[in-house]
Amino acid sequence: MKQIIFLIALVVSIHSYSQDPHFSQYLSSPLTLNPALTGSFDGLYRITGNYRQQWWSVGSPFNTGTVSFEHQIFKNKIGDNDRFAIGGLLLLDESLGGGLKSTYASISTAYHIALDAQGRNRFGAGFQTTYGNRRINESKLTFANQFTSGGFNTALPSGELSLNNLKPFTDINTGIVYVHQDVNNFYQMSASVYHLTQPRQTTLNDDNSRIPRRFSLQAVGDFKLNQSGNRFMISGLFMVQGGATEFNIGGAFGYNLSNEASTRFIYGGVFYRLKDAVYPYVSYKTASLQVSLSYDAVVSSLNQVTPKTGSLELSVIYINHKK
Numbered sequence: 001m002k003q004i005i006f007l008i009a010l011v012v013s014i015h016s017y018s019q020d021p022h023f024s025q026y027l028s029s030p031l032t033l034n035p036a037l038t039g040s041f042d043g044l045y046r047i048t049g050n051y052r053q054q055w056w057s058v059g060s061p062f063n064t065g066t067v068s069f070e071h072q073i074f075k076n077k078i079g080d081n082d083r084f085a086i087g088g089l090l091l092l093d094e095s096l097g098g099g100l101k102s103t104y105a106s107i108s109t110a111y112h113i114a115l116d117a118q119g120r121n122r123f124g125a126g127f128q129t130t131y132g133n134r135r136i137n138e139s140k141l142t143f144a145n146q147f148t149s150g151g152f153n154t155a156l157p158s159g160e161l162s163l164n165n166l167k168p169f170t171d172i173n174t175g176i177v178y179v180h181q182d183v184n185n186f187y188q189m190s191a192s193v194y195h196l197t198q199p200r201q202t203t204l205n206d207d208n209s210r211i212p213r214r215f216s217l218q219a220v221g222d223f224k225l226n227q228s229g230n231r232f233m234i235s236g237l238f239m240v241q242g243g244a245t246e247f248n249i250g251g252a253f254g255y256n257l258s259n260e261a262s263t264r265f266i267y268g269g270v271f272y273r274l275k276d277a278v279y280p281y282v283s284y285k286t287a288s289l290q291v292s293l294s295y296d297a298v299v300s301s302l303n304q305v306t307p308k309t310g311s312l313e314l315s316v317i318y319i320n321h322k323k
Helices: 001-014
Strands: 045-054 063-075 081-095 100-114 120-138 169-181 185-195 214-224 233-241 245-257 265-273 275-283 289-298 311-320
Touching: 081 120, 100 214, 233 265, 245 275, 265 289, 275 311
Parallel strands: none
Antiparallel strands: 045 063, 045 311, 063 081, 081 100, 100 120, 120 169, 169 185, 185 214, 214 233, 233 245, 245 265, 265 275, 275 289, 289 311
16 A cells, blocks of 8 residues: 555646645745745744645655745835745655755845835835756666566666766746734735746756746635724635635634733634645734644545555744834
8 A cells, every 4th residue: 555655646647747836825835925925024024934744654754844934125215014025945855765956045036015104005016036956866766677576676686877967056936925914903915926047857858847937826815803802814815826716715703712802813714725625724823823633634535555655743933023
């Protein structure tokens, strides 16, 4: 059974090879979602960490982690309600039990201009430059020529062309965002395009094999429900890349943990990724800290292979509010 699952994982990896790693908790990974979200927070700087472990019951063939830092700058040189920020992102992605490893390092910047005197409405645009590097570790893979009566012997020659000729690449991403924020409500709509230069990425000498552009649309609303301060959040994400589409939608109820005007909440809800997975979501959120956990329960035909083909995902966000 494990061999069959590994073959399926290999097929999935090859199919998604030209697609970007991404998170179910996309709202907790702003710099992988849209460069324009750089600096889109109330505070001085923001630190974000994400970790996703996919298909954990079959040797964890997919693992993705990020850490990012954003800092608002020139506070005294721009409009009182404007925001100018820079950010950095490091993403590590591992597939096939270490057979394919990808590393991405990005630097982004964004400017958000207030559209009214109170700063309740803002429009922002951002750019991001990325350095990417992918490596295939053939010692983690097995081939038909290595199969013997006693199983696979990785010491034997694979009989395949060398796959270790992937070259690093640089890329450019961009996006825009509109935000409305008042005392009780928050709305955000954004659009982004990744891989504007469509860099070449292939294990063979094929100039036509390039990373396809990724287009995405995202919207989120967070509303105050009653005098108790309870809230409701609803969000959706639509992405297209290389002929593949993805649509996420869901919501969560936020329970106010105190009787006063507080920013301490417990959110609980569920999201759905069309024709793929349902993922329950829980989050603890304060003005400075947010810790979220979700689990992808596969609802596609893939769940017939094993009942534990889901994914665990953890995100942590810290915002410093010093002026």
